Amino acid sequence: MITIGRRHRSTGEAPFIDLGNDPEDPGVSHEHALLVQQPDxxxxxxxxxxxxxxxxxxxxxSIAPYMPVPLKDGDHVHVGLWTTITIHRD
Structure with missing residues (x-):
C-alpha cells in the first residue's frame, strides 16, 4: 500500500507520498487516499x-470513500485543490 496525504506536524507521521511540502496543497487531508497493489x-x-x-x-x-477503484496505466488521480498524480506501470 502507498499512502497519500500530508505530514502530521504534531506527530511527525508522514505518508509515503507527502503532499505537505512546498508548495503545500491545503486541500489534501493528512490521510487522504491509498494506492493498493492487487494480486495481478x-x-x-x-x-x-x-x-x-x-x-x-x-x-x-469524487470516488466513493473506502471503495476500491481500479486504475490503469496513464490514469490521473486528482487530490486536494490542485494536485494530480499520474499512474505509470513499469
Missing part, C-alpha cells in the same frame, strides 16, 4: 474519507 499487479485507489475528495481522470464527482 494492477493498482486500485481508495479514498480514506478525505475532506475534499479524490477524483480520477478529471471526473466532476
Amino acid at each position: 499487479f494492477t493498482w486500485s485507489l481508495i479514498d480514506k474519507g478525505s475532506t475534499n475528495g479524490t477524483a480520477v481522470n478529471g471526473a466532476e464527482d
Whole structure:
C-alpha cells in the first residue's frame, strides 16, 4: 500500500507520498487516499474519507470513500485543490 496525504506536524507521521511540502496543497487531508497493489499487479485507489475528495481522470464527482477503484496505466488521480498524480506501470 502507498499512502497519500500530508505530514502530521504534531506527530511527525508522514505518508509515503507527502503532499505537505512546498508548495503545500491545503486541500489534501493528512490521510487522504491509498494506492493498493492487487494480486495481478494492477493498482486500485481508495479514498480514506478525505475532506475534499479524490477524483480520477478529471471526473466532476469524487470516488466513493473506502471503495476500491481500479486504475490503469496513464490514469490521473486528482487530490486536494490542485494536485494530480499520474499512474505509470513499469
